[in-house]
Amino acid sequence: MAGQAKDWADEEPPADRGRRRFLQATLLAGAAAIVGTTVASAKSLIPPPFTFSGTVENTFRYGLPESPTNWVAQKNLVNQVARVSDFKLWDGASLLWREAFDEAGKAVTGTGFPAMIICVDASLLQVPKEFESYVIRTDVGGIPAAFVGLYARCVHFCCKPGWHTSPVPATLHDYVAEPRTFLATDPVTGVPKPEDPIWCQCHNSQYDPVTVVHSIHPPPANVAYIGARFVHGPASRALPCIPLKRTGTTIEGLYEPTAGGHPDWYSAYCR
Helix, strand or coil, X not given: CCCCCCCHHHCCCCCCHHHHCXXXXXXXXXXXXXXXXXXXXXXXXXXXXXXCCEEECCEEEECCCCCCCCHHHHCCCCCCECEHXXXXXXXXXXXXXXXXXXXXXXXXXXXXXXXXXXXXXXXCCECCHHHXXXXXXXXXXXXXXXXXXXXXXXXXXXXXXXXXXXXXXXXXXXXXXXXXXXXXXXXXXXXXXXXXXXXXXXXXXXXXXXXXXXXXXXXXXXXXXXXXXXXXXXXXXXXXXXXXXXXXXXXXXXXXXXXXXXXXXXXXXXX
């Protein structure tokens, strides 16, 4: 890995940090316990203060891809609720989780956690025992697959990491740990078909979504969590996972601690 690994807490923030940081408005999403929970007289979302009344979903909704050739755009899935049936093996998408909707059913601007969901080869996935029930395992096209949910804010500087938006150049293959996504094979022929890891193009941090590990946010947070192992700096710890559950074909995230959620994993940085 080129250079010494640094953390967002140790560096001077870029001039556009306000654009990159996760809006505090999304904290509203943590106020409701389950899909459809009514939220009334909530605290301010964004300046200037206003009162919100409506619902918060535990579902994930597809964002607008950067490229019109992206599979989400090609399938006309933008703003739609994510379902396991949407994905093929190694598909991944950027989404909003726990978006708020007003009483007329209109999405409230600035709400929702930035998220990624990636459909990986289940045979490659390594995950701590206590997190095993929070990945979704199912067959995709007759192939055993696993769906991994992730909080889409890089632990280095809160930028937005991406999944296969463009190939990771060979000059950035100086890994601290070889990404196990490189072990992927063609499910039909068995021929090696390496897959790039998650890549944050702001500063080139990379994360391995099939190697889920224990990690800890640095002081002053000191929050232990589970996430996708970092394999290339300047990031120095894992990208936090979002616990998932399946309701029919719909993918949902767990937020409330009583349901297995971990809001502290996301609020420990990018505040």
